[in-house]
Every structure is written in C-alpha cells, then in structure tokens.
Amino acid sequence: MPTDFKLSCVLFDLDGTLVDTAPDLIASLNRALAAHGLAAVAPEAIRPFISYGGGAMVRESVGADTDPELQAAILKTMLDHYQSNIAEYTVFFSGMAETLRIIEARGLKWGVVTNKRKRFTDPLMAALKLTARAACIVSGDTTANSKPHPEPMLEACRQAGVRPQECVYIGDAIHDIAAGKNARMKTLAALYGYLKPGDTPETWGADALIASPEQIPTWIESLTCR
Structure with a gap:
C-alpha cells in the first residue's frame, strides 16, 4: 500500500x-415457499447466496429449472413479507x-x-x-x-x-x-x-x-x- x-x-x-440480514431474509423466503406449497429450506443451504439477491435465493431453493412464473411469484411473496419485517432478527x-x-x-x-x-x-x-x-x-x-x-x-x-x-x-x-x-x-x-x-x-x-x-x-x- x-x-x-x-x-x-x-x-x-x-x-x-x-x-x-440472513435470519430475516431466510425467514421471509421460507414463509413464501410455504405460501406456495413448497418445503422450507435449511438456512445454511441458502445463506451463501444472499449476497446475490432474492432471485438467487429462490433459484437455489426451488431449482433453476422451476417454472419462471412460479419463481417470480415466490420472489414477490418473499420480498413483500421481508419489507414488512425488515429488521425483526x-x-x-x-x-x-x-x-x-x-x-x-x-x-x-x-x-x-x-x-x-x-x-x-x-x-x-x-x-x-x-x-x-x-x-x-x-x-x-x-x-x-x-x-x-x-x-x-x-x-x-x-x-x-x-x-x-x-x-x-x-x-x-x-x-x-x-x-x-x-x-x-x-x-x-x-x-x-x-x-x-x-x-x-x-x-x-x-x-x-x-x-x-x-x-x-x-x-x-x-x-x-x-
């Protein structure tokens, strides 16, 4: 230097x-997955993808080949919940x-x-x-x-x-x-x-x-x- x-x-x-921010983001993701009839994901599996945004978190949770419309719907649900619970954890x-x-x-x-x-x-x-x-x-x-x-x-x-x-x-x-x-x-x-x-x-x-x-x-x- x-x-x-x-x-x-x-x-x-x-x-x-x-x-x-991982606890709030992952809680919101799992809330969204449940709302769309999908299983929750383990925090340790998703935490490494947080720096790449909510879309990356959703793709990693459901698989990149999942219907894009479903991915978009999950992401919207997740972000809406996150915005309302921005700093709970x-x-x-x-x-x-x-x-x-x-x-x-x-x-x-x-x-x-x-x-x-x-x-x-x-x-x-x-x-x-x-x-x-x-x-x-x-x-x-x-x-x-x-x-x-x-x-x-x-x-x-x-x-x-x-x-x-x-x-x-x-x-x-x-x-x-x-x-x-x-x-x-x-x-x-x-x-x-x-x-x-x-x-x-x-x-x-x-x-x-x-x-x-x-x-x-x-x-x-x-x-x-x-």
Whole structure:
C-alpha cells in the first residue's frame, strides 16, 4: 500500500458485511415457499447466496429449472413479507457496532453501497438507527448501474464529499471487490460474510482479507504506522 494513502471514508456492503440480514431474509423466503406449497429450506443451504439477491435465493431453493412464473411469484411473496419485517432478527455482526464507533471517533466518514433495492435499504438503515450516521447510502437502484460497475461507488463518494482514492470498500462477494477496484478504491474482503461454496476470496485481488469486523480498525491503524 502506498505510504501516501490518505483514508477519508470507509464504505461497506450491507448484507453479509455491515449487518447479518440472513435470519430475516431466510425467514421471509421460507414463509413464501410455504405460501406456495413448497418445503422450507435449511438456512445454511441458502445463506451463501444472499449476497446475490432474492432471485438467487429462490433459484437455489426451488431449482433453476422451476417454472419462471412460479419463481417470480415466490420472489414477490418473499420480498413483500421481508419489507414488512425488515429488521425483526437482523443484527450487527459481532464487533461491527464497536468498529463503527472507532471509525467515527477517528473522524472518518463511513457509508453503505449495496445492490439491495432502496425500498429495503432505507427502512433497514432507519430501523438500525444508522441513517443519520452514514455519510452516504447508495442502493442497487440509486444509479443506472449496480456493482460491479463503479457508478454506485462514485455516487457514494459524491454524497460523502470524498475522492475514490481516499476510500476503502469492504464486501463479502467478488462483485464487491471488483466494484471497489473499478473505482480505484482500496478493498477488503469480508470472510465472515455470506461466501458461497467454491468462493476463493484470496484470488479476488482485495488489499486484505478480514476474518472479523474487529480486524477493520486494526487495518485502519496500520495505515498510520507506515
């Protein structure tokens, strides 16, 4: 890492990085499957696909060859239920609340860039009392393109009033790391997130691999010791 790197803003993916939304998303999926006469799925089987959206969760649950109209109906039921139960079980990953406090105490900005749609992102951030604390909130439909395109990352910088070269982006999927790199940001791969079987985050090109949120302040501290 260049010794002249100046960190101004820490950007997070939402699901699987900043907060653990899996319990609410999987509960909504199983509610939808039951409503359409299908068997529930085990959380551990679906959790790795959360970072790829509700459609991916449904496909993994019922099989990609299932009637597309049925898949669409299940997805609608799932998302409607999720919107009405946005933060019933969602919590910060262990250590993340303290990590945010440390970031703020250092005078750094932080924000969220997610592929989650605004209809879910905004009420979730509000329910967690994070809206006023975040310097930027960019959803999957905030810009014309979503991750891995750099446009959402650049929009986050515009909202936060920072330059991409002064940011680090933390995410748990290959498209997160690609998005950060495409915007010329530093990147950290969150190994504690929703990794899929066969994922090889060590090959994604991130600047570091983070096994837990507690390692984020350590990485930030290392910048001042160079």
